[in-house]
Structures are given as structure tokens and as C-alpha cells.
Amino acid sequence: MADAQINRQILLVSRPQGEASVSNFKLVETPLAPLAEGEVRVRNHYLSLDPYMRGRMDDAKSYAAPQPLNEVMIGGTVGVVTESRNAAFKAGDSVVGMFGWQEYGTSDGRGLNKVDASHVPLSAYLGAVGMPGVTAWYGLNRIIEPKAGETVAVSAASGAVGSVVGQLAKAAGCRVVGIAGGAEKCRYVVDTLGFDACVDYKASKLHDDLKVAAPNGIDGYFENVGGEVLDAVLARMNAFGRIALCGMISGYDGAPLPLKAPRFLLTQRLKLQGFIVSEHMEVWPQALKELGERVASKKLHFRESIAEGLDNAPEAFLGLLRGKNFGKQLVKLV
Amino acid sequence: MADAQINRQILLVSRPQGEASVSNFKLVETPLAPLAEGEVRVRNHYLSLDPYMRGRMDDAKSYAAPQPLNEVMIGGTVGVVTESRNAAFKAGDSVVGMFGWQEYGTSDGRGLNKVDASHVPLSAYLGAVGMPGVTAWYGLNRIIEPKAGETVAVSAASGAVGSVVGQLAKAAGCRVVGIAGGAEKCRYVVDTLGFDACVDYKASKLHDDLKVAAPNGIDGYFENVGGEVLDAVLARMNAFGRIALCGMISGYDGAPLPLKAPRFLLTQRLKLQGFIVSEHMEVWPQALKELGERVASKKLHFRESIAEGLDNAPEAFLGLLRGKNFGKQLVKLV
Numbered sequence: 001m002a003d004a005q006i007n008r009q010i011l012l013v014s015r016p017q018g019e020a021s022v023s024n025f026k027l028v029e030t031p032l033a034p035l036a037e038g039e040v041r042v043r044n045h046y047l048s049l050d051p052y053m054r055g056r057m058d059d060a061k062s063y064a065a066p067q068p069l070n071e072v073m074i075g076g077t078v079g080v081v082t083e084s085r086n087a088a089f090k091a092g093d094s095v096v097g098m099f100g101w102q103e104y105g106t107s108d109g110r111g112l113n114k115v116d117a118s119h120v121p122l123s124a125y126l127g128a129v130g131m132p133g134v135t136a137w138y139g140l141n142r143i144i145e146p147k148a149g150e151t152v153a154v155s156a157a158s159g160a161v162g163s164v165v166g167q168l169a170k171a172a173g174c175r176v177v178g179i180a181g182g183a184e185k186c187r188y189v190v191d192t193l194g195f196d197a198c199v200d201y202k203a204s205k206l207h208d209d210l211k212v213a214a215p216n217g218i219d220g221y222f223e224n225v226g227g228e229v230l231d232a233v234l235a236r237m238n239a240f241g242r243i244a245l246c247g248m249i250s251g252y253d254g255a256p257l258p259l260k261a262p263r264f265l266l267t268q269r270l271k272l273q274g275f276i277v278s279e280h281m282e283v284w285p286q287a288l289k290e291l292g293e294r295v296a297s298k299k300l301h302f303r304e305s306i307a308e309g310l311d312n313a314p315e316a317f318l319g320l321l322r323g324k325n326f327g328k329q330l331v332k333l334v
Numbered sequence: 335m336a337d338a339q340i341n342r343q344i345l346l347v348s349r350p351q352g353e354a355s356v357s358n359f360k361l362v363e364t365p366l367a368p369l370a371e372g373e374v375r376v377r378n379h380y381l382s383l384d385p386y387m388r389g390r391m392d393d394a395k396s397y398a399a400p401q402p403l404n405e406v407m408i409g410g411t412v413g414v415v416t417e418s419r420n421a422a423f424k425a426g427d428s429v430v431g432m433f434g435w436q437e438y439g440t441s442d443g444r445g446l447n448k449v450d451a452s453h454v455p456l457s458a459y460l461g462a463v464g465m466p467g468v469t470a471w472y473g474l475n476r477i478i479e480p481k482a483g484e485t486v487a488v489s490a491a492s493g494a495v496g497s498v499v500g501q502l503a504k505a506a507g508c509r510v511v512g513i514a515g516g517a518e519k520c521r522y523v524v525d526t527l528g529f530d531a532c533v534d535y536k537a538s539k540l541h542d543d544l545k546v547a548a549p550n551g552i553d554g555y556f557e558n559v560g561g562e563v564l565d566a567v568l569a570r571m572n573a574f575g576r577i578a579l580c581g582m583i584s585g586y587d588g589a590p591l592p593l594k595a596p597r598f599l600l601t602q603r604l605k606l607q608g609f610i611v612s613e614h615m616e617v618w619p620q621a622l623k624e625l626g627e628r629v630a631s632k633k634l635h636f637r638e639s640i641a642e643g644l645d646n647a648p649e650a651f652l653g654l655l656r657g658k659n660f661g662k663q664l665v666k667l668v
Contacts, residue, residue, distance in 0.1 A: 055601075226596065245600050259593040262560065266579050266608040267389075274600040 004031035008310050009072045010101035016057055019253050020321065024057065025073070025101075025314040032104055040089040040112065042097065042105045044079035047310070047331040048126035049317045050160075051224075054252040073101040073313075076131060078115070078122050079333075089114070096125045101313055103333050119296040127160045127328035128302040129291045135277040136164035136222070137287035139244030140172075142280070143273045144220035148173030151214050153233060156224035157198060158185040158303065160328035161246060164291070165222045166195045167300055174220070177213045179206075179229055181323045188326075193301055201225075206232040217241075226250050227257040234264040243272040253321045303327030338365035342644050343406045344435035350391055353587050354655065358391065359407070359435075359648040366438055374423040374446065376431065376439045378413035381644070381665040382460035383651045384494075385558075388586040407435040407647075410465060412449070412456050413667075423448070430459045435647055437667050453630040461494045461662035462636040463625045469611040470498035470556070471621035473578030474506075476614070477607045478554035482507030485548050487567060490558035491532060492519040492637065494662035495580060498625070499556045500529045501634055508554070511547045513540075513563055515657045522660075527635055535559075540566040551575075560584050561591040568598040577606040587655045637661030 006029050013026045035041055056067040056074055067074055077099040081089050086109045089095070094117040099105030115125050127133065146152050152169040156162040157178025166176045166189070178189040178198035186198035197213035199206065210218075210232055217238035223230055226248025237243070251257035265272060294300035305325040307316035313331045320329045340363050347360040369375055390401040390408055401408055411433040415423050420443045423429070428451040433439030449459050461467065480486050486503040490496040491512025500510045500523070512523040512532035520532035531547035533540065544552075544566055551572035557564055560582025571577070585591035599606060628634035639659040641650035647665045654663045 230596070248597055248600055251597060256595050256597050259596040261590050262564070262593040262596075263582055263585060263590050265606060266582055269608045269610055269613070271605065271607045272599060273605045274603045276603055279603070 004033070005104070006030070007032050007102055007104040009103075010310060010313055011070050012057060012067050012073050013070060015059055015066075015069070016253070020054060020057055020318060022314040022318065027311060032106070035083055035085050035106065037085050038108050039084075040081055040086045040107055040109055041083040042077075042079040042095055042099065042107070042112070043082045044077040044099055044103055044105055044333045046078050046123045046126055047101055047313060047333060048076040048130070049307075049313065049320050049325075049329040049331060050076070050132070051247050051249045051252060051320065053317065054249075054321055074098065075100045076126050077105060078125050079105065094122055096130065101310065101331075103310060120292055123304060123306075123328075123330055124295055124302065126330060127304065128164055128295050128300055129288060131277060132160035132328065133164050133291040134284055134287045135246060136161045136168060137291065138277050138280055138283055139222050139246050139275060140165050140168050140220075142283065143244035143271075143275065144169075144222060144242045146172050146174045146220050149175075150219035151175040151177060151216055151238075152220040152222070153177040153179065153210075153214060153218045154222040154224070155179040155201075155229050155233075156247075156249070156323075157189045157195065158193075158327060159224065159325070160302070162222070162224055163189070163193055163302055163327065164300065167193055167294075169220070170194055170196075171299075175214070175216070177210070177218070179210075179225070179233075185326060188303065192303075201229055201232075207235065210236050220244075222246060224249060228260075231260040234259075234261060234270075237264060237268050237270055239268050241268060241270045243270060245272055245274040249321065305329045307331045309333070338367070339438075340364070341366050341436055341438040343437075344644060344647055345404050346391060346401050346407050347404060349393055349400075349403070350587070354388060354391060354652060356648040356652065361645060366440070369417055369419050369440065371419050372442050373418075374415055374420045374441055374443055375417040376411075376413040376429055376433065376441070376446070377416045378411040378433055378437055378439055378667045380412050380457045380460055381435055381647060381667060382410040382464070383641075383647065383654050383659075383663040383665060384410070384466070385581050385583045385586060385654065387651065388583075388655055406433075408432065409434045410460050411439060412459050413439065428456055430464065435644065435665075437644060454626055457638060457662075457664055458629055458636065460664060461638065462498055462629050462634055463622060465611060466494035466662065467498050467625040468618055468621040469580060470495045470502060471625065472611050472614055472617055473556050473580050473609060474499050474502050474554075476617065477578035477605075477609065478503075478556060478576045480506045480508045480554050483509075484553035485509040485511060485550055485572075486554040486556070487511040487513065487544075487548060487552045488556040488558070489513040489535075489563050489567075490581075490583070490657075491523045491529065492527070492661060493558065493659070494636070496556070496558055497523075497527055497636055497661065498634065501527055501628075503554070504528055504530075505633075509548070509550070511544070511552070513544075513559070513567075519660060522637065526637075535563055541569065544570050554578075556580060558583060562594075565594040568593075568595060568604075571598060571602050571604055573602050575602060575604045577604060579606055579608040583655065639663045641665045643667070
């Protein structure tokens with residue numbers, strides 16, 4: 001009998017005290033069991049790294065159960081079927097799933113979706129045509145509900161979610177203002193993604209720069225960051241503005257951040273709504289169809305930061321929490 | 335020719351630096367001009383004192399223009415027509431209007447509404463069947479949208495707005511939890527208004543007491559207070575909870591208060607919406623009809639704190655900002 005094939009996996013082995021670190025993770029090698037009847041095996045090509053994973057590392061009240069210790073870290077993956085004993089899949093099929101931080105995934109087919117990698121690159125199903133894209137679509141269309149001529153702002157504007165928010169808002173006829181960290185990201189947001197303006201939050205004059213970038217105030221805001229960025233935007237919101245609260249990454253890895261002036265929510269009669277895209281599955285088909293068409297026709301641009309190899313996943317994930325990525329953060333597994 | 339009748343008025347003569355004080359106001363006596371054709375004169379019986387007035391005293395960006403200096407302070411009034419040269423009104427008519435802090439009002443009829451004081455006491459048109467009542471109605475029915483069996487909480491629960499919120503929510507089949515300052519107010523909220531529970535925010539164990547009062551968490555919250563009360567309630571909100579942000583009185587008179595943990599808005603996928611009832615005039619007829627019927631049939635209870643005489647209006651207003659009133663704060667002018 002041949003040796004069993006080896007699967008490399010990353011487990012969460014401890015919870016962060018304050019900042020997350022590479023020591024919270026551990027790489028293990030596990031032999032793959034032979035496929036049972038009805039099962040399908042996938043070689044994962046890309047692993048998605050996303051801010052929500054930081055929340056799962058804690059044992060705190062949140063919208064999802066914590067990631068169990070000593071199990072494979074949760075995560076979205078795309079890959080190709082290598083072997084199938086399930087009639088719905090055959091070797092060579094491209095599939096998107098939630099196999100987590102590991103090279104191989106085995107499934108009975110549930111939670112696994114075949115995708116067409118001929119017009120849209122496989123990795124995009126973890127980004128613009130995946131969960132981040134639908135997140136952008138939902139927050140923009142179902143919470144902000146932008147009208148042509150309004151000003152829409154988005155933080156983490158060069159990221160997987162923010163870049164889609166801004167391009168969709170631009171297509172809806174809005175003035176679009178990005179907020180990103182550093183001159184290089186800001187240039188990309190304006191020159192490549194086509195935003196009207198981008199403010200560098202690291203330039204230490206966020207209030208003034210926002211005033212210039214959004215001279216008529218802000219009607220819709222898509223929030224990924226929280227903290228002082230949210231404070232600055234709140235002060236520029238117009239009456240009856242809408243805020244889609246998707247993330248607050250600046251407070252994930254350490255002490256939670258306060259909101260300095262909640263009074264603006266009242267004085268400007270704002271609507272602020274937190275959401276999690278996985279609770280709105282009803283919009284996914286429509287959103288994915290629209291996003292896929294836009295990517296295939298080159299009307300929706302995106303950029304990826306790709307870490308090479310599973311070993312580098314923890315370091316890449318910590319970098320994501322600090323904004324070191326530029327565009328969608330992936331780990332290439334083949 | 336007889337001496338002109340004297341009207342006593344209170345003007346705003348300076349803006350607060352930090353806390354408001356009686357020195358910001360000044361009582362003046364002004365002779366009344368004879369009525370012109372088309373005008374109507376009203377002897378005001380009650381002046382309404384409301385938290386929003388504090389915002390008008392400042393010269394800051396808000397939803398309304400600041401109160402101009404050296405003019406009569408803004409305010410809702412009810413009274414009786416003493417003289418009319420306007421066909422729509424006759425002497426003896428009971429009317430509600432916005433004559434401000436003064437004993438007499440003169441109007442061309444605009445903004446003046448005749449009310450029926452036979453089934454509903456005149457003063458109630460400044461409270462449960464007036465702006466505060468409609469405020470409660472709007473925030474509850476249009477933002478919180480309570481479902482039977484849910485838990486609804488409201489701060490300043492014994493006040494003009496909060497008392498109506500809770501009674502309407504109770505009528506809608508909810509568990510209703512009040513938050514008020516002091517044991518006496520809490521007893522009233524439960525025993526007279528019929529709330530299921532009331533938490534005394536002055537008892538210094540708001541978090542624990544809320545847990546007991548709302549064992550299943552809070553689905554809808556009507557906020558009048560802000561500050562640490564909002565912090566405590568946020569931590570008890572259930573997923574998909576709704577917060578109607580009506581006021582943040584704890585931060586009006588001094589430094590604005592931060593929100594300690596905005597992350598709950600995200601983790602619990604809350605909707606928070608600020609509103610001003612005067613921007614939703616379309617609901618007033620329906621709301622006033624329902625509120626008037628409930629008061630007339632004794633199904634809606636309310637309580638009033640009545641200061642005697644215009645001279646005492648500034649002191650009563652400052653007391654309102656500190657929660658010294660018990661129920662709707664009025665000034666009796668006759």
C-alpha cells in the first residue's frame with residue numbers, strides 16, 4: 001500500500017492576549033484518509049485571508065462562534081477537484097468552498113460550489129466575485145442606497161471590499177471618496193479604480209483632507225475601519241446620511257475603540273446599520289451575477305496581495321490587520 | 335387712550351460656556367401693540383420646556399438654526415384666544431402654537447392649531463398629545479417597529495417622551511423596561527405606567543440591573559439620554575436590534591460624551607437611527623389621533639412637573655437638563 005498523501009494544515013493553538021501573533025498558529029502535517037463514497041477531494045489553490053478571522057480567534061460574544069482551538073483555521077478557499085466519489089463533481093472542476101487554512105479539503109459536497117474560471121480568474125471568487133464583493137454590494141445597495149449625485153465615502157478603499165464599493169457607487173453616478181493608508185494606495189484608488197478622490201489617513205490631517213475631498217459633505221459611508229477614521233467621517237456626514245457598518249478593523253487587534261462624538265448621529269439624523277453578509281444569502285445570486293459580469297467585462301478592477309505558501313499565512317494575516325496588504329489578501333497554495 | 339397691555343417675555347441674552355445658567359436668560363416687559371387686521375392674540379396658559387432647547391442656545395452646527403440672541407426663547411405653548419381679527423379664530427378658542435417663553439402671543443394664524451380641551455386637558459397638547467407624544471410614536475413605530483414578545487427599553491422613562499414610548503410598546507405586546515433616575519421615578523414607571531421593570535441608573539449597577547430587567551436581551555431601544563446609559567444598553571442588545579436615537583440629554587450641557595463600545599453595533603448587526611419629529615409631519619395626524627384617544631380613554635397616563643410663573647422658567651429648564659423634573663416639564667403662565 002502506498003503512503004497516504006500528506007495534507008498540510010494550520011491550526012489555531014492559542015487565543016491572543018491583546019495583539020494576535022504567529023505563535024497563536026501551528027502548522028501540522030496530517031495524512032489524508034481515503035475518500036469515502038459520496039466525498040470529493042479538492043486541492044486548494046488559494047486561501048482567502050479576511051479581517052473577520054481576527055474576531056473568531058477570540059472567545060468573545062460575537063455574531064459567530066469562536067474558532068475552536070487545535071482545529072484548522074476557518075477560511076474561504078478556491079481549488080480544483082482532484083478526486084471524486086460524488087456524482088455532482090468530477091476531477092478538474094473548479095470549486096469555491098470554506099476548507100480553511102489547509103492544502104487539501106474533503107467534503108460530502110455541501111458548501112462546495114462549482115465556478116467558471118474561464119472568464120473570471122479563479123482567485124477572484126475569493127474577492128470581487130466572492131464574499132468581499134457581495135459584502136460591498138449589500139452594504140451599498142441595501143443600506144446606503146446611493147442616489148446619483150450624492151457623495152459616497154468608503155474606508156480601506158483599496159481593499160477587497162472597499163474597492164468594489166467605490167466602483168459600484170461610481171457606476172451609480174455618485175461622487176466617490178476613498179480613504180486609504182499611504183500615497184501609493186491613494187494613487188491606485190483614483191488612477192486605477194476611478195474614484196474621484198482619495199484621502200490618506202496616515203497623513204495626519206484627515207479632517208481637513210476630507211473637507212476638500214467631499215466639499216458637499218458625505219451622504220453615504222461604507223465603514224471597514226472604525227476608530228479615528230469613523231470619527232472624522234461622522235463630522236462630515238450630511239443630514240439623513242446612511243452608514244453601512246461592515247467592519248472596524250482598527251479596533252480588532254487590541255483595545256476596542258470608542259466613538260468620539262455620537263451626537264452627530266442625532267444632529268444629522270443618520271442611519272447606521274451593522275451587517276454580516278452571510279446573513280443575507282438571498283442577495284448572493286443577484287450580486288454575484290452582476291459582479292461576475294463586471295469583472296469579465298473589465299469594468300470592475302481589483303488587485304491582490306499574494307503570499308506564497310501555507311507557511312506564510314499567519315504572517316500575511318497579521319499584515320492584513322495592520323493594512324500591509326494592498327488589495328485582496330490571498331495565500332497561494334500551489 | 336388706555337395704557338397698552340404689558341407682555342412679559344424671556345429672552346436669550348448670552349450663550350452658555352459649558353453649562354447653561356440663569357444668567358443666559360433675561361425677563362423683559364414689552365407693551366403689546368394693538369392687533370392688526372388678520373391677527374389673533376393668545377394668552378398662553380402653559381409653556382413647554384424641552385431638552386432640544388439646550389441645543390438651540392449654542393451657536394453650533396445642528397439640525398436647527400441657533401436661537402437668536404436678544405429674542406424671545408423658542409418654545410411650544412398652549413393658551414386661549416383673547417382677541418381675534420382673524421376669521422379662523424374667536425375669543426375663547428383653545429390653541430396650541432410656538433409662541434415661546436412669553437405670556438402673550440400674537441399671530442396671523444399660521445402655526446396655530448385649535449384643540450379640543452373638553453376630553454383632553456389643555457396641557458396634554460404639550461405632552462402626550464403633542465410633540466413629545468408624536469416623538470415617542472414615531473421612534474417606536476417607524477424605527478423600532480416592535481413585534482409582540484420582544485423586549486423594548488427606553489431611557490428617561492418617566493419623562494414626557496419615555497412614558498409614552500413604554501406604554502405604546504406595552505400595548506404592542508412587548509416586555510417593556512424603563513430606565514429612570516431614582517427609586518421614586520422607577521416605582522411610578524412600573525406601578526402607574528405599567529412597565530414590566532424599571533432600572534435606576536443612579537444606583538451605580540446599571541449593567542447588572544439591566545441584565546435582570548431584560549433577561550432575554552433588548553430588541554428595541556428608544557434613547558433619550560446617551561452617555562453611560564447608552565453604553566450599558568448597547569451591551570445588552572440582541573442581534574438585529576433597533577435603536578431610535580431621539581436625544582442624548584446627558585451630553586447636552588457640557589462636553590459631548592463618547593460611545594464606549596461602538597463595536598456592538600457591528601457584532602450585533604444593530605440599526606441605529608437619529609430622528610427629529612418635526613421632519614416627519616406626515617405622521618402627526620395619525621399619531622395625534624391615536625394618542626388623543628388613548629389619553630381621553632385613560633389608557634395613556636402621563637405626569638407633569640409644573641413650575642409656577644414665567645419668572646421660574648429658566649430655573650425649571652436647568653432642572654430639566656439635570657433630570658429634576660418628574661414627567662413633562664411645564665411652566666404655568668396664568
